[in-house]
Amino acid sequence: MELKLYNSLTRQKQLFEPIDPKRVTMYACGPTVYNYVHIGNARPAVVFDTVYRVLKSLYPNVIYARNITDIDDKIINKSIELSQDINVITEKYSEAYFDDMQALNTLTPDHIPYATDHIPEMIDMVQTLVDKGHAYAADSQVEAEKGHVLFSVPSMPNYGELSKRNLDEQEAGARVEVAGYKQYAGDFVLWKPSTDSEPGWNSPWGRGRPGWHLECSAMIKKHLGDTIDIHAGGHDLVFPHHENEIAQSSCANDGKTLANFWMHNGFINIDGEKMSKSLGNFRLVNDLLQQYPGEVLRYVILSAHYRSEQNFSKDLLDSAWRTLDSLYGFIRGVKSVEAQLNRSGDAFKALLDDINTPVAISELYRLAKAVNQASGDKQTALMKELKGVADVLGLLQQDPEQWFTQARSDDQLSAEQVEQLIEARQQAKQDKDYAKADQVRQQLLDGGVILEDSREGTQWRRS
RNA sequence: GGCGCUGUAGCAAAGUGGUAAUGCAGUGGACUGCAACUCCGCCAUCGUCGGUUCGAUUCCGACCAGCGCCUCCA
Incomplete structure (x- = not known):
């Protein structure tokens, strides 16, 4: 009964051993709420929800936190664009996010911290970093540039450990012009000034708002602790977001490790192309739910291993729907029973092997067939086992009769x-x-x- | 330039040093008034070329083809 997870930090599968088996901690980066989320945002939510379910089946107390970023330049821009108060926007889209997540059968995390509820903690962390010489208030003659507090990347010897990057070999400013007030091109913002029209909070460096990376570090510290078991997010967050979180947290917490395990999910493409604004090929969960049951989306996401890239298409969704129909068809007419997870079954074993959901799903199929062929007590036992697997995957959660007739x-x-x-x-x-x-x-x-x-x-x- | 990923049947997707799970689609048959459901069966030599090995899809190398990140991004 050993869980193995691929750790992005070591780039290999490792035996998962929690710091404290009585309190397993896990954090996943949540959405920035300025729009409806797309299917790419749904993947980490579904995948790490499944990790959460697996952990819950192994440990008595798992604490899972998934944040809401409700202060960010993208939100501010949207607010200006729509001439709407920023709170109206963040409330609307965080609610929409919760609705979407529910449709995808994700469990509610134990903590859903909002960035704006943690400003004092963030300011504290910045102050600590400044005090320890890991951060500095930017020095600039330009009025608009005053009030920035930056993390000093050179102050941290092993910066780049997660992404395995040697900063000297990066193309500094390859995509973004390096701001003149930075002491070093790789330095990143912890705190930035706000104009009067922008949302802001008073701080020792003037009225401003937190940088994106800082939010997660502060919220993790508050809700989960200085060192957590698992930190998860999309693959694109490895650098710079997670690298910077490590830098902030580690330097603020006397060199403690932020997370023992880092899990990153692969990207979802649409018809072979990356989702992007310029291609206009975003697939919003909200829209897809008008056409497909949430379970179909969840099934599609879990039908591929979480670390691989996945290509979304209409064919894939339609095929997934037929497959779920087939699974529900097998168990239709079988009396409902209490789920009973078979921990020595192949499905659970597959999940323990770095969350191999495709194999677990194939076992689901094998069990469903067996249920269909069996009768009496044997059938009941198989059905319990099937339900046990399905519950860990968050699939087959509907009544079959309802599934087919809705x-x-x-x-x-x-x-x-x-x-x-x-x-x-x-x-x-x-x-x-x-x-x-x-x-x-x-x-x-x-x-x-x-x-x-x-x-x-x-x-x-x-x- | 740096770091990294992928290439398995029409589609999707696991996996292993000893000739490849599973699902969808297709197809032959049983069942059926005919169908559907279900059941039995069929349907791949794993990008290319070399190397290591008794034996490689699985290890190593080269090449080809896609792709991601390098301070917006799940």
Whole structure:
């Protein structure tokens, strides 16, 4: 019963050993709430939710925190663009985020810290860093540049450990012009000044707001501690975000390690291309949920290993939906039972091996088939096991009957209409009027309803 | 230039030094009034070229083709 996780820090799979088995801590970077989240934002949420579920099945007390970044230049820009108060925007989109996450069957984290609720902690951390010589207030003659506090990268000998970067070999300013007030090109902002029209908080360096990297460091320290077990996020966050978090936290906490394990999920592309504003190919979770059940999205995300890149397409979603239909089909009609996780089963073993969800899903299928073939106590036992696996994956959480009969789009026949038509077809069949029976079945099919006859009667499902 | 990733059947996706899970699609058959569901079966030599080895898709090297990050970014 050993959990192995790939650790980005060491770049290899390692045995997971928590600092304190009675209090396992995990942090994942959450969204910046200035828009609806896209499917790429959903991947880490779903993946690390699954990690959370696996951990919960192994340890009695797992504390999972996923933040909300509610102060950021992107939000400020959106606020200006829409002439709306910043709080209106952050509230709207954080609510939308929670709705999306719920649709994806993610569990609510134990802590959902908001950046703006932790300004004092952030200021404290900046002050500590300044006091210890790891940060400095920028010196500039330009009025608008005053009030910046920067982290001094050269003050930290092993900066770059996570991303394995040697700063001297980076192309300084390759994409962004280096600000003149920086002592060193790699230095990054801890605190930046706000104009009167921008949101800001008073600090020893004047009215301003925190830098993005600082937020996570301060919130982790407050809610989870100086050193946590797992820190997770998207692959693109390795540098600079996570590297900078390490720098801040480690230097502020007397050199303590920020996180023992770093987990990073791969990117989601759309039809082979990266999601980007210029391509206009964002797939918002909110939009996808209009067309697909949340479980279909979750299934798609879990059908690939979390570290690999994944290509999203309509075919993939449609195929996933058919697969889930198939799984639900196997367990339809089986009485519901309490889940019972089989810890020595192959599915759980796969999850313990760096969260191998594709293999766990294939086991789900094997169990579903077995359930379908078995009967009596044997079937009940298999069904318990199946539910156990499904619960860790966060799949098959709906009642099968409901899964098949809920409306899938607007112009469908109602359940009552379907039942009536089935009745009519049944009568026609009894009358041996097969032409009529087939005609009714075709009518249902045209309405998106597929019939399944059996000895016990006729079941139906939406296609 | 630095760091790193990927290339497995029509699509998706695991995996292993001893000729490759699983799902979708397709297809042959059983079942069915006909279908659907279900069941039985079929459907790949793992980018290319070398090397190591008794044996490589799996290890090493080269090459080809994609791709990510290098201070907006899940």
